[in-house]
Amino acid sequence: MREQPSNTGETGGTDRVRLSCVVNGEKVSALVEPHLTLLSFLRQELKLLGVKEGCGEGECGACTVIMNGNAVNSCLTLALEAEGARILTVEGLSNGGGLSALQEEFVKHDALQCGFCTPGMLMSARALLDRNPDPGTEEIKEAVAGNLCRCTGYYPILEAITAAAKREREGEQR
Amino acid sequence: MVGSFDYLRPQSLAEALEFLHKQPETCRVLAGGTDLLVLIRRSVASPAHLLDIKALPETGRFEYTLGEGLLIGAAVTVNRLAESPLVREKYPALADAAGALATYQVRNRATLVGNICNASPGSDLAPALLVFEARVRVKSLNGSREIPIDEFFTGVKKTVLKPDELVTEVFLPDPGEGDKSVYLKQGRVKGHDLAVAGVAVRLTGSKKLCLAVSALAPAPLRLRHLEEMLNAVGFDAVTAEKAALEVEHFIRPISDIRASAEYRKHIAAALLKRAIRHCEGGGKSA
Numbered sequence: 001m002r003e004q005p006s007n008t009g010e011t012g013g014t015d016r017v018r019l020s021c022v023v024n025g026e027k028v029s030a031l032v033e034p035h036l037t038l039l040s041f042l043r044q045e046l047k048l049l050g051v052k053e054g055c056g057e058g059e060c061g062a063c064t065v066i067m068n069g070n071a072v073n074s075c076l077t078l079a080l081e082a083e084g085a086r087i088l089t090v091e092g093l094s095n096g097g098g099l100s101a102l103q104e105e106f107v108k109h110d111a112l113q114c115g116f117c118t119p120g121m122l123m124s125a126r127a128l129l130d131r132n133p134d135p136g137t138e139e140i141k142e143a144v145a146g147n148l149c150r151c152t153g154y155y156p157i158l159e160a161i162t163a164a165a166k167r168e169r170e171g172e173q174r
Numbered sequence: 175m176v177g178s179f180d181y182l183r184p185q186s187l188a189e190a191l192e193f194l195h196k197q198p199e200t201c202r203v204l205a206g207g208t209d210l211l212v213l214i215r216r217s218v219a220s221p222a223h224l225l226d227i228k229a230l231p232e233t234g235r236f237e238y239t240l241g242e243g244l245l246i247g248a249a250v251t252v253n254r255l256a257e258s259p260l261v262r263e264k265y266p267a268l269a270d271a272a273g274a275l276a277t278y279q280v281r282n283r284a285t286l287v288g289n290i291c292n293a294s295p296g297s298d299l300a301p302a303l304l305v306f307e308a309r310v311r312v313k314s315l316n317g318s319r320e321i322p323i324d325e326f327f328t329g330v331k332k333t334v335l336k337p338d339e340l341v342t343e344v345f346l347p348d349p350g351e352g353d354k355s356v357y358l359k360q361g362r363v364k365g366h367d368l369a370v371a372g373v374a375v376r377l378t379g380s381k382k383l384c385l386a387v388s389a390l391a392p393a394p395l396r397l398r399h400l401e402e403m404l405n406a407v408g409f410d411a412v413t414a415e416k417a418a419l420e421v422e423h424f425i426r427p428i429s430d431i432r433a434s435a436e437y438r439k440h441i442a443a444a445l446l447k448r449a450i451r452h453c454e455g456g457g458k459s460a
Binding site: 015017035057070072145 | 177178179180181183204207208211212214215224226228253276277278279280282283365366
């Protein structure tokens, strides 16, 4: 178990509360301030810097993580709402240090340029493939419509997710 | 997050109501948080306490009883509605509206009850609730009451709720056999956007029309007078045309960043006609 002291640098007059959850398969326990978002907790406390803050208001999807199997905006979730939850971030996608099939397909299809949206995009895609291993183009579009990308024009992303779904269906490890 | 508040997650309704009773002015109820946390971030809201109602057993209820209706607890997420085969079958306008709200990630957190308590004039879910004549069930330490949804909204971001009251659930009566409904939304873009206009139409088994709109008045609105006008002559081949022609007299749209009042009147007519034709045509995809 990882014990984390809380040192957020944010001001707030309220008492810290104990939070226990599972992040990328590892039990985590920390004292957090009630106003800390899940996004800030993951970045500042756990140093999971793959989780990005874009708009901070649920518009851009850069902060998307998977909480109890559901893609959510970590900027619109309080850390304390994750009590007892299982959280998956982009850092938890790889297998033993290597990239997952989904990540490899993003690379292969040039589905990223600046890369800022990529972790959130990957988590929305991961959640989609977990609930639907064979999504159609419209379903993929709907699943990532909450993830803004200002570089690629989206088509390489749709192609990468389609290709990854196919590889996973053919029995390849994620 | 800007702001400083403490966070309470009561395990029982009694505990939650007791707290709301003691701190009615400084406490905000937290369901999905997708509206409230944005307001806090922007310093529009600055509650001293957030009362998370998601651990209350009552708020997780999502139960349909044939011949009675559907009960939707205050913690039930919008995606739960969007993905429910039962909602799709019995309350298609609600399924449409749930699927049209914000983004997939937001819908995984946002709740139906949170959406109506936020009382945005552009609420996607309200028009569907209005045509199904939903009832909002409310509790406080002083008792409980049931509010018909068309008496719930009182203005922009305003409802009849008192500060010590908690909405525990919304109840939708069973629409019965032969009921058709649809919700159509016009945004500026195909993706994630607030409604320029939203229109819900329901044609009951006995061919009675129910109409409701969002983003076309200070609050989500049931178009009762227009309904009466149309229902008085009975449903026929020209009902859709007539509704489209008359609707502008029953709405009060404004011009804002998303559209002009004039365009809203135009699109309201177009959506209404399309939605009525959809119900007329057997309620298959709009």
